[in-house]
Amino acid sequence: MRSGTSGREKGGQGGERLKKRLNAGLLTGLACLVLVVLLAACEEKEEAQGASPSGEAVAGVPDGAAAAQPLPVTVGFYPAMPLTDADFDKIIVQPVLRKYPHITVKRMGGNLTNIFAAGDIPDLIQTHNGLLQELYDKAIVGDINALVRKHGIDLNRFDRAILDSLRTDRGELLGLPYAVNFTALYYNKGLFDKFGVPYPLDGMTWYDAIEIAKKLSRREGGVAYRGLDPEGMSRIARQAALDYADRTTMRSNMMNPGWRTVFEIAKTIYTIPGNEVKDVNASNGIADFLQGAVAMMATVNLFDQLGDATAQGLDWDVAEYPGIPGAPHVNTDVDAHILVIPPTARNKDAAMLVAEAVTSDETQLIMTKETARLSPLRDPALQKAFASDMDFVKDKRIGSIFKSNRIPSPIRTNYYSDTKAFGLNNFKDYASGAKDLNTALRDADEQIDSYLGTQLGKK
Template sequence: MKKQTISALLVSFALALTGCNAATQTPVESTASEGLPQLGNDPVTVKIFASTGMFSDEEFARYLAEPVKKKYPQISVERINSGGQKIQDLITAGEIPDIYASYPGPMGNALAEYKMLYNIEPLIKKYRFDTGRFSDEALQTLKIAGGQDFLPGLPAYTNTFALFYNKDIFDKFGVPYPKDGMFWDEVAELAKKFNRMENGVMYRGVFPDGIGRIQQQLSIPFADFTANKSLVNTEQWREAFQIWGSLFKMPGLTEGDFKVPNAGKNQTAFAGGTLAMIASHSNLLNTLKKTEGVNWDMVTYPQHRKAPGIGQRMDSPILSITEQSKVKDAAFLVLDTLLSTEVQTEMMRGGRMTVLKDEKLKSEFAKGLKEFEGKNLSVMTKLKFAVMTPFRYLPDGDVDKILAKAFNAYIVDEKDLNTALREADEEMNKLIQDKLSQKK
């Protein structure tokens, strides 16, 4: 890739974060043999804020602390929110992390709110980190996700998606198993064969997750940021509600505890043997690892006929170096180590999907999970990422609430489709105006 192209990518490649400040660099000394700067030998501790959902204690040690210590004996990596503290608690206590891990969206706003934003592009150049190693879809997604002219962090990995199914339920009702390459309308037809009471047990066909999933898969815009106007009451959204609604508006599917989409309750139902299929992400593997007696497998995440070959958008923890860090060089070397081929290979073998485009890496997915031998895990690597829709100045949590409220009212017949979309459009326009007024 030419220098000009790399520079252009780095300028536009950003996350949903704001602000820019100067940084204090850790002293370095050159190494003629490698041609790269190198830290001195003085001990240094890099403190990281990252939830246990992003990295379990075992993963934190395996993918961060231990490989960094092996490569840089002078660097120690420490998680500082192991007790479940919130970032606000640590800031109040004067313990701002050197690296803050967040998903693009509301969590990332803390970087701007607490003036922790830092531009890592000089460190990328200094240590010759090759952003061209990221997949094209990941780069495109991350560029669109932000609104800044610099890069404050790097993605660690991404959750990846599949359609999980319970073989025993399919066998019980004599229904053929799902196949790779299915489309959502085919999944809906398959799900209709379930949703029945049997010996006092209510069986259900499918849980595809909330309306946001089809929005993400098709990259449906919810706002025109040039005109600052909602786009929810459009034909694209009408079709999305109808397609997704077909997966919910079946007798017996949305009743009782399952009246509206709830991922946690449906994961429990799948593990408990009453839900035939669930479209979910790689974190479900952790639940299934701890659950005995579930005879399951998976096929590729269902596709939309207008976007064949496309799965879900990138769902990655982003590790950002903070402005307040006094050990920025060491912190960047932690990121560099995490994104090395060696560590990414270990993560892939452990079921964490890489954001790098190395096809050899993808072939290693979940090979280290011996308890899942024989499962069709490779399907999680088959589809391309969808491209993220820009949120710009709108918090995605607020956007999700508006869309979920409208969709949930539609699937339980509290509101017809026209009313649900019209009211959601009005709420989105109000949110847009509220956020614009706050920026003045």
């Protein structure tokens, strides 16, 4: 009996011990589970903190180490258009350094075609929309839509017409605009005062400006003064959104009535007595204006050069760009200065971050105020801030620049540069009197068709 009683007592004590062990195991398991969850959460947090904002790979991080920092990356930047070292630093280098200190922007030089042939591909190219089709067909530029989405670029901030000028028929976005050009009529107040001619008004046509130029084209004191320079026939053609060939048909566009009007206006300007130039396709008009020898200069943004000219004594002002009769208040087609990323670039993500920094509100305000570039962003405050930090611009008729509108830009053919040469050469013959208007246009038309036929036959 004792032994049986002892057995029950031992069994009861053993059951209690087993229950305690089970409870302890359960608590331990729960603790482990909580620890695993906490560790997983910590790892996720560390990964999020250590992710590179450039989208480039980062070095591995040992267990327990601090979050990884983005690896340094150098973005090769090729300026295909004039860009001073000072402006490159102000609107490219410094904004990137402030926002993405791990990114270094290195300026590249040389011939772009040769650079690509050598395999030293830029990550970012600065160019303008007029060359996009040509660069696209050479695979120098490509679609950046995926990069725009990846890095959260808000395209709604940009002027819709400007963005549209950078898209292909398939909706591919080929670049991001950082500035947009404009045209204006700059005039030398000193020459107007000297010859007693009233200053030009806003809203004039080209023929109104021509009548004024006739009064200012003269020789005085052994110095020849020219009344008006339009910076070439092709600048006026931009106002009519003309290309030398039709991209859809790949045929000449020189029989478009718009070309007849442009040829006539440009010849009338260059044949004003005393307003002639040696070569209508190689006019030195801008330099002559800045040096005081041209009374009116109809051209693009000159504000990057007017500071020095003002210091040298040029007393200037600005009026609205003259209009083609029947198309008032049009200054040019969309002439966007853009940043493009080659499809073969090595650092596409970092290149997009450079473009994002350059087009940020902060950088755009600095650019507009301090370098007198127009912003492609829709914010009206940026237009009001134009050149506001440039002392030599004070009291000028800046509002005249904004009285004209841009028109949509045609997507030019990939043979734009070559077909343009045929148009210019035949205009030169027309301006000199070697050909009449009909012959000049017909010859340009036939030459372009022949050239395009040869080029397309090679494909």
